[in-house]
Amino acid sequence: MSPVLSFLWAIWVGWIFSTVGAFGGVMAGVGHMTVFGLGGYAKSLGKNTPLNKIVTDSIKASNQWLVGTSGLISSFNYYRMGRLVLPLAVALGAGSIIGAWASAYFTAGKVSFSSYQGYFGLFVLVLGLYLFWETSPAGQAHKKKAKEAAKAFEEAVKKQKSGEKIDESAIGVKVKAFTMSRCVFTFSGVEFSFNPILPVVGGIVISAIAAFLGVGGGFLLVPFLTSISELPMYLAAGTSALAVLVSMITSIITLVSKGTPLDWTLIGTELVGIVIGSIIGPRTSKYFSDTLLKRIFIVLALYVGIDYVLRGFFNYRIFG
Structure with missing residues (x-):
């Protein structure tokens, strides 16, 4: 593998x-x-051989190292920018500990690469189709608050780009009240609220699926945050990042404790790139519209989902 x-x-x-x-x-x-x-x-090693499953677990753990590092950097940057809903991220993270541990512990060494690749693609494809529906008029009907907050934030960014000084703290997240049954906060002057129990349960389910797939779970967390919690994408990114970080730490520790081998030369090289990309991302995301961010998400989901379902379950390559 080329280090470059x-x-x-x-x-x-x-x-x-x-x-x-x-x-x-x-x-x-x-x-x-x-x-x-x-x-x-991995496929060349035979579908049900122990080595095939070891390589599969190694791929999952390697993915998680990269995402965990990005989650650490991203969540810190978004928090400083006032675009991370800390109580919501903590609630998701609490559930993630349970789901990530259970999934990694009970599936390590038991899944062949072909099955893993097929399920990987299937989850991503279903998500892409759901998000495609979500951008339709019917899917957008219940997102008035998210649209209002996104519009206010985008207008503030336009003023900033034109040289006008703005108070960034005024458009950031401000927690107004927190109890065991309700958390209230504002973003760009728009008020949001949620029941903390719901993200804990959501965190358990999402992190269990994510740990099985060897990914961060952001592809499920973001729809959860934008649909169920009705957040604009500008808040979903940072809040998702912190929840993913907690899940990744739990899953990596569990896989390593089960004896999963890792190529530290490869991971070390990738981590340098991850740091660079993760520093750039939060600083450039505000220049993309809320709608464009969702469309990027959907295109990637459909492409990866269709390709990997065909490769994993049918051994058919339609892309490359």
């Missing part, structure tokens, strides 16, 4: 995750499986 290619790919992974709040693990997986050829290597 792995470095450049890692910059892309760090950028997309820190910008959208998702798809870092998916893109890391695409890199390890397809771009670097580990998927073909």
